[in-house]
Amino acid sequence: MRASRWLALAALMHVMLCARQVPAGAAEVAAAVALYDEAEKLMTDGNYLRACAKYAESHRLDPQLGALLHLADCYEKADLLASAWASWRDAVELAEKRGDPRKDVASESAAALEPKLAKLIVRVPASSELIDIEVRQDGRPLGRALWGSAIPVDIGAHEIEARAPGMQTWRGWVRVKKNGVIETLTVPKLQRDPNATAAAGPRSNGSAGAAPNNDGSRRESKSVQSSLGWASAGLGVIGIGLGFYFDAQRRGKVEDRDAICPTGKNCADGDQARINGLTDDARNAATAETVSFVAGGLFALGGVVLLATSPSTQKAARSHFSAAPLVSRSSVGAAAAVRF
Numbered sequence: 249m250r251a252s253r254w255l256a257l258a259a260l261m262h263v264m265l266c267a268r269q270v271p272a273g274a275a276e277v278a279a280a281v282a283l284y285d286e287a288e289k290l291m292t293d294g295n296y297l298r299a300c301a302k303y304a305e306s307h308r309l310d311p312q313l314g315a316l317l318h319l320a321d322c323y324e325k326a327d328l329l330a331s332a333w334a335s336w337r338d339a340v341e342l343a344e345k346r347g348d349p350r351k352d353v354a355s356e357s358a359a360a361l362e363p364k365l366a367k368l369i370v371r372v373p374a375s376s377e378l379i380d381i382e383v384r385q386d387g388r389p390l391g392r393a394l395w396g397s398a399i400p401v402d403i404g405a406h407e408i409e410a411r412a413p414g415m416q417t418w419r420g421w422v423r424v425k426k427n428g429v430i431e432t433l434t435v436p437k438l439q440r441d442p443n444a445t446a447a448a449g450p451r452s453n454g455s456a457g458a459a460p461n462n463d464g465s466r467r468e469s470k471s472v473q474s475s476l477g478w479a480s481a482g483l484g485v486i487g488i489g490l491g492f493y494f495d496a497q498r499r500g501k502v503e504d505r506d507a508i509c510p511t512g513k514n515c516a517d518g519d520q521a522r523i524n525g526l527t528d529d530a531r532n533a534a535t536a537e538t539v540s541f542v543a544g545g546l547f548a549l550g551g552v553v554l555l556a557t558s559p560s561t562q563k564a565a566r567s568h569f570s571a572a573p574l575v576s577r578s579s580v581g582a583a584a585a586v587r588f
Contacts, residue, residue, distance in 0.1 A: 274538035277498060278531050280310035285527065287318065296326035313342050314506020317350060320357065329427050330400040333361045366424045367398035369432040370408055376437045381412040383435060398430055410435045414444045473558040481551030487544020491537050498533035501526045 283306035290299035303319035306312075316339045323332035336358035343351035372383060372395045383390045385399075386406055403424050411417040415438040422433045505526035509519045 274495075274498070274534040274541070276309040277502075277534040277537075280306040280312075280315070281502070281527055281530055281534070283309070284315055284318075287322070291318075291322060291325075296322055300326055300328070300331075310502075311342070312502055312506060313339060313346065313348055313350065314502070316342060317354060317506075320354070324357075324361070327427070328402040329361050329365055330402045333358055333365060333400060336361065364427050365400040366403055366427045367430045368401045368406060368422065368424065369396060369398050369430065370394070371396055371432060371434040372410070373434065373437075376410070376435050378412045378415070378438065381410060381415075381438070384409040384411075403427060408433050408435065410438060412438055414441055415439065416441045473554055477551045477554030477558060479551070480547050480554060484544045484546075484548025484551055487540050487547055489544075491540035491544055494533045494537035494540055498530050498537055501530040501533060505530065 283302045287299045287302035287306065290296075290302065300319060300322040303315055303322050307315040307319055316335060320332050320335035320339055323329070323335055336354045339354035340351055340358060342348075343354060368385075370383065370385065370390060372381070372392075383395065385408055387409075390408075401424055403426060405421055405423045408420045408422070409417065410419075418436060418438055420433055420435070422431050424431055505523050508523055508526075509516070
């Protein structure tokens with residue numbers, strides 16, 4: 249009986265709390281929509297660099313094909329061809345996954361840009377290769393497989409950094425002045441750092457242990473606590489279900505909006521009004537989604553805790569249950585542990 253009870257609780261937690269992987273929080277979706285609208289206005293004003301930054305952040309917060317297509321077009325207008333090419337390629341992949349016909353437009357745009365790209369070759373000669381050398385390009389790791397390869401880059405200055413333990417860090421810069429050229433930069437042999445010190449000995453990591461929480465058995469409250477637990481869990485299921493519903497509504501509105509005049513060219517007179525209306529609908533659905541998931545998650549977690557701590561037998565007094573919510577940008581859930 250006791251084993252079946254815990255199996256039921258485990259299944260309930262898995263279904264209600266662990267199965268939901270939120271692609272983007274509703275608050276972030278609302279921010280993404282606002283950034284998208286600001287980027288549209290900046291594009292109209294010809295302020296491409298600021299518009300691109302807002303399109304990029306909008307897509308990061310809520311990856312939508314429409315925002316990615318506009319970002320690629322924005323990069324191209326700003327003459328950042330490598331970034332535009334990469335965004336067109338990303339759009340092809342996303343459209344292919346979703347079966348979106350805009351894949352052809354993205355594919356043709358990427359192919360048209362490829363011969364115009366500027367490229368940078370970073371060479372690391374054998375004399376410079378250390379086992380643990382790390383090379384970075386513009387602050388991002390440059391893997392060994394990319395050494396010696398022509399990598400598309402935007403015009404402008406690019407920093408190359410090489411470092412290794414016990415060695416002096418080397419930094420070099422190369423300026424790509426125009427598209428269509430290939431620049432090369434060679435990493436020299438790193439010099440030993442005279443100020444390097446021996447690695448510190450192992451440090452002990454203290455950890456604070458939590459005292460077990462051995463609650464006394466309260467048999468008289470078993471029925472009430474169990475009833476409250478199942479009721480709370482039921483409300484959690486309803487809340488999470490509503491969250492899924494509003495999530496689908498919000499995504500549908502965003503996709504419908506992005507499908508209206510996706511390239512921003514030759515738009516009909518009433519398109520902007522339709523876009524504004526769908527944007528408002530998406531914001532409302534995002535707000536409802538946030539409320540539903542938060543309320544549902546709290547009710548579900550409360551129900552699980554009530555059921556798990558409900559006294560059943562004298563052995564329950566020797567068990568210890570702990571639970572904690574887990575909330576991140578891409579998921580909601582809970583961690584639970586039972587000790588007998």
